[in-house]
Amino acid sequence: MFGKRTTIGQGATPARPAAPAMPAAAPPPPMASAAQSSARSPAPPPPLEAAPQKSDHYYHTKSLIFGAMIEAIDLSQLSKLDSASARDELRDVITEILALKSVAMSIAEQEELLEDICNDVLGYGPLEPLLARDDIADIMVNGAEKTYIEVNGKIQLTNVRFRDNAQLMNICQRIVSQVGRRVDEASPICDARLPDGSRVNVIAPPLAIDGAALTIRKFKKDKLTLEQLVRFGSISQEGAEVLKIIGRVRCNVVISGGTGSGKTTLLNCLTNYIDTDERIITCEDAAELQLQQPHVVRLETRPPNLEGTGQVTMRDLVKNCLRMRPERIIVGEVRGPEVFDLLQAMNTGHDGSMGTIHANSPRECLARMEAMIAMGGYSLPPKTVREMICSSVDVIVQAQRLRDGSRRITHVTEVMGMEGDVIVTQDVFIYDMTGEDANGRIIGKHRSTGIGKPRFWDRARYYGEEKKLAAALDAAEQRDDKVA
Numbered sequence: 001m002f003g004k005r006t007t008i009g010q011g012a013t014p015a016r017p018a019a020p021a022m023p024a025a026a027p028p029p030p031m032a033s034a035a036q037s038s039a040r041s042p043a044p045p046p047p048l049e050a051a052p053q054k055s056d057h058y059y060h061t062k063s064l065i066f067g068a069m070i071e072a073i074d075l076s077q078l079s080k081l082d083s084a085s086a087r088d089e090l091r092d093v094i095t096e097i098l099a100l101k102s103v104a105m106s107i108a109e110q111e112e113l114l115e116d117i118c119n120d121v122l123g124y125g126p127l128e129p130l131l132a133r134d135d136i137a138d139i140m141v142n143g144a145e146k147t148y149i150e151v152n153g154k155i156q157l158t159n160v161r162f163r164d165n166a167q168l169m170n171i172c173q174r175i176v177s178q179v180g181r182r183v184d185e186a187s188p189i190c191d192a193r194l195p196d197g198s199r200v201n202v203i204a205p206p207l208a209i210d211g212a213a214l215t216i217r218k219f220k221k222d223k224l225t226l227e228q229l230v231r232f233g234s235i236s237q238e239g240a241e242v243l244k245i246i247g248r249v250r251c252n253v254v255i256s257g258g259t260g261s262g263k264t265t266l267l268n269c270l271t272n273y274i275d276t277d278e279r280i281i282t283c284e285d286a287a288e289l290q291l292q293q294p295h296v297v298r299l300e301t302r303p304p305n306l307e308g309t310g311q312v313t314m315r316d317l318v319k320n321c322l323r324m325r326p327e328r329i330i331v332g333e334v335r336g337p338e339v340f341d342l343l344q345a346m347n348t349g350h351d352g353s354m355g356t357i358h359a360n361s362p363r364e365c366l367a368r369m370e371a372m373i374a375m376g377g378y379s380l381p382p383k384t385v386r387e388m389i390c391s392s393v394d395v396i397v398q399a400q401r402l403r404d405g406s407r408r409i410t411h412v413t414e415v416m417g418m419e420g421d422v423i424v425t426q427d428v429f430i431y432d433m434t435g436e437d438a439n440g441r442i443i444g445k446h447r448s449t450g451i452g453k454p455r456f457w458d459r460a461r462y463y464g465e466e467k468k469l470a471a472a473l474d475a476a477e478q479r480d481d482k483v484a
C-alpha cells in the first residue's frame with residue numbers, strides 16, 4: 001500500500017509527558033448489558049401500534065367525565081398543590097364521579113381513563129405516555145388525529161389522538177409558556193424545551209393547515225457511546241479507534257450529516273476523549289451535549305422575546321467564547337455566519353475545536369462552509385475562503401441515516417490542502433454499500449482506504465498516540481485484505 005509510515009520513533013517526543021496515561025486511552029465505562037438500543041430503557045413497553053385504537057365510546061365517556069370533573073373541582077386551587085398531591089386529588093374526584101355515573105367500563109379501562117384525564121389536566125395530555133418512553137427518538141404530531149414516533153430509526157404511526165385541535169393547541173401553549181413564550185395566530189412558530197431537555201418546535205395554524213404540528217426531539221439521558229456505535233455497525237472497531245485518537249490529539253473536526261443522522265451523538269462521543277485538564281466551552285441552541293470533563297462552560301443561544309428583542313445568536317456566543325480563554329470550542333450546530341468565527345478559533349490556537357454542519361457529503365460540507373461564510377457578509381475571494389477552511393479544518397466525519405433507518409459513519413475524511421483553487425481531501429475510512437437483504441436492511445462494510453500515514457500523524461505522535469494509530473490502521477487494512 002502507499003504512504004507507508006517511515007517515521008515511527010523519530011523526531012519530537014510527545015510534549016506532554018503524561019500523555020500515554022490519559023483517560024482517553026482507558027476503555028470507556030462498560031455499558032449496561034444492553035445489546036440493542038431499545039434495550040437501554042429499563043422495560044421497553046410494547047409497541048404502540050399493537051394497541052387497539054380507543055373507541056369513540058371511550059372518548060365520549062371521557063368527555064362526559066371530564067365535564068363533570070371541571071364542575072366539581074376548583075382548578076385554580078389544584079394548581080397550588082405539588083404535582084403528586086394534585087394527581088391524588090384528581091384521581092379521588094374522578095373515581096367518585098365514575099362511581100356516581102356508574103359508567104360501563106372495565107377496571108382496566110377506568111384506570112386508563114383516570115391516567116388520561118390526569119395527564120390532560122396536569123401534564124402534556126396524550127403525549128405523556130410517549131414522553132415517558134426512553135426508546136423514542138422523535139415525536140411528531142400532525143394535528144389532533146395523527147401522531148408519529150421514531151423508534152430505532154423507523155417512523156411509525158401511534159394510536160395517540162387528541163380530543164381536537166383546540167386541545168392540541170392548549171398543550172402546545174402549555175409547553176412553550178414554560179420558557180416564557182407564546183404560540184398563537186399572531187406568532188405561530190415557536191421553539192421551546194421541555195423540563196427534561198427535549199427540544200420542541202411548534203408551528204400552528206394558519207401556517208400549519210391541518211392543525212398544529214408539534215415536533216419533539218426527545219432528550220436521551222444516556223447518550224450512545226462509541227462502543228455502542230461499533231456494536232450497531234455504525235463504524236468499524238478500527239474506525240472507532242481512529243476517531244478516539246482524532247478527538248484526543250486535538251484535530252479540528254467538523255461532523256457533517258443530515259437531520260437525525262447522528263451528528264450530535266457523534267460529537268458527544270468524540271468529546272469523551274478530550275483530556276480532563278482542558279478548558280472546554282460549548283455553544284448550543286439547546287444544551288444537548290453531555291461532556292464528562294470537569295472544566296466545561298456551557299452556553300446556550302436565546303431566541304428573541306415576545307417583543308422581538310433580546311436575541312443572542314450563535315455568532316454572538318462563539319465570538320464571546322473567544323474572550324473566555326477556551327482551549328477547545330465545541331459548537332453544537334453550525335448553521336450560519338458563526339462558521340467564520342469557529343474557523344478563526346480553530347486557526348488561532350484553539351485547535352481541537354469541533355462542530356456539526358448539515359450536509360450530505362464531506363464535499364458538500366466544504367461547500368456549505370463557504371456558503372455560510374458568504375452569509376456573514378464577508379466579500380472575500382473564494383480562494384481566500386477555501387484557504388481559510390483548509391488551514392482550519394483537519395477532519396470531516398460524515399454521518400448518514402440510510403433508508404433502512406440504520407445510521408452509519410460513511411466517511412472519515414481529511415482536509416489535505418489546496419491544489420490551485422480546489423480543496424483536496426483524502427478519505428481514511430469509508431462505508432461501502434453493497435446491497436440489501438431480504439428484509440430491506442442495507443448490507444455494506446466499512447473499509448480503510450489504505451492510507452498508511454494520515455495528515456494528523458504528526459499530531460498523534462506529539463500526543464504519544466502514534467503506536468495506537470498505526471495499530472488501528474494496520475488492523476483495518478488486514479481485515480480488508482481478509483475480506484477481499
Ligand SMILES: Nc1ncnc2c1ncn2[C@@H]1O[C@H](COP(=O)(O)OP(=O)(O)O)[C@@H](O)[C@H]1O
Nearest residue numbers: 137229232234258259260261262263264265407
Ligand atoms: N449510530 C447510531 N445508531 C443508532 N441510533 C443512533 C445512532 N446515532 C444516533 N442515533 C440516534 O438517532 C437520534 C438522532 O441523533 P442525533 O445525534 O440527535 O442526530 P442529529 O444531531 O444529526 O440531528 C438520537 O435518538 C440518537 O440516539
Ligand SMILES: [Mg+2]
Nearest residue numbers: 263264265333
Ligand atoms: Mg443535532
